[in-house]
Amino acid sequence: DTEVTQTPKHLVMGMTNKKSLKCEQHMGHRAMYWYKQKAKKPPELMFVYSYEKLSINESVPSRFSPECPNSSLLNLHLHALQPEDSALYLCASSQEADSGNTIYFGEGSWLTVV
């Protein structure tokens, strides 16, 4: 079972709404990630946080705003999304943000933008 917990599991939001996805891990990991997965496609990296600092932003539109309040929590703030942003959003963590570390994923949050 995954030790990365994501809430909510499902979210439906309008294009003018502001919502947040939340992620928590208690494995003492210092790197956390957001991935986006469209239906029948592989996951794609959005953001990497290392020691609570943003280290990678894969040219994600500003309507997605990540936040890492502490080493256990990672949020993804959503504002003015488009229907094409509907997807499974996966949070993940690893011991460190360098090679050779296993990355553990949560169950994901299904987002539908209407």
Next chain:
Amino acid sequence: SQQGEEDPQALSIQEGENATMNCSYKTSINNLQWYRQNSGRGLVHLILIRSNEREKHSGRLRVTLDTSKKSSSLLITASRAADTASYFCATDVGFQKLVFGTGTRLLVSP
């Protein structure tokens, strides 16, 4: 950007048979990881193989890596219905930047 191509895209076998999935990638890697994803669920880590390793085993799983051919394979022996899922290879191209392949959908029938 997509790094890995997996083959086959879909595989249908009977319980007890072996399943082999292949992954090819384009650039140099630090390691390669295999994941399983049940429909609509999160990713479960299966195995990590480093660039200086050629083969690795974990239970019924056997992974090989050929860096000269930029390819990897995942073998599941004595498959079970519970192995039905999508399988992804993911290449670590640095700074824990995992780039996933296209995936193989495996169906194991009882």
